[in-house]
Amino acid sequence: MTKEELIEAFEEAEAEDNGLFRFERIEYKRSQRPDIHAIKLLDELVPFDEAHGNDLICEVGSNRIWFGPSLEELAKLLTKELVMELHRCSVFVDGCEEKLAIRIV
Numbered sequence: 215m216t217k218e219e220l221i222e223a224f225e226e227a228e229a230e231d232n233g234l235f236r237f238e239r240i241e242y243k244r245s246q247r248p249d250i251h252a253i254k255l256l257d258e259l260v261p262f263d264e265a266h267g268n269d270l271i272c273e274v275g276s277n278r279i280w281f282g283p284s285l286e287e288l289a290k291l292l293t294k295e296l297v298m299e300l301h302r303c304s305v306f307v308d309g310c311e312e313k314l315a316i317r318i319v
Contacts, residue, residue: 220289220297220307227294227301235304235317249279252303252316256281259291272313281314288314 215223231239237248244254256270260283272282285307292300300314308315 215289215292215294217285217289220285220292221309223292223294223297224301224307227298228306230298231301236302240299240302248303249316249318252300252305255296255299255303256283256314259296260287273311277318278308278315279318280308280311281316283314285312285314 235248237251240251243251245251253270260270262268270281270283271279273280304317304319305314306317307313
């Protein structure tokens with residue numbers, strides 16, 4: 215998938231769930247907490263790379279956390295099914311930062 219297709223997949227996931235995050239619809243939960251589930255999923259998918267550092271999380275704001283891997287990197291790893299799973303954990307594409315982020319509520 216390309217970066218543009220990844221962004222489109224997140225938009226489609228949001229439309230399919232009517233803008234809601236439906237964590238309860240995830241069949242195999244890596245955690246009972248949506249944020250931890252998303253972090254575990256990304257940790258499984260994103261290979262460790264010393265050049266990029268040890269951290270999966272690159273920045274924390276007052277209402278969101280941004281993930282370090284670029285959208286281009288993630289586009290190579292994610293499927294539409296995994297995008298839906300991440301969306302259901304409140305993960306979205308932050309267009310301003312060009313990163314995946316998760317909402318903190």
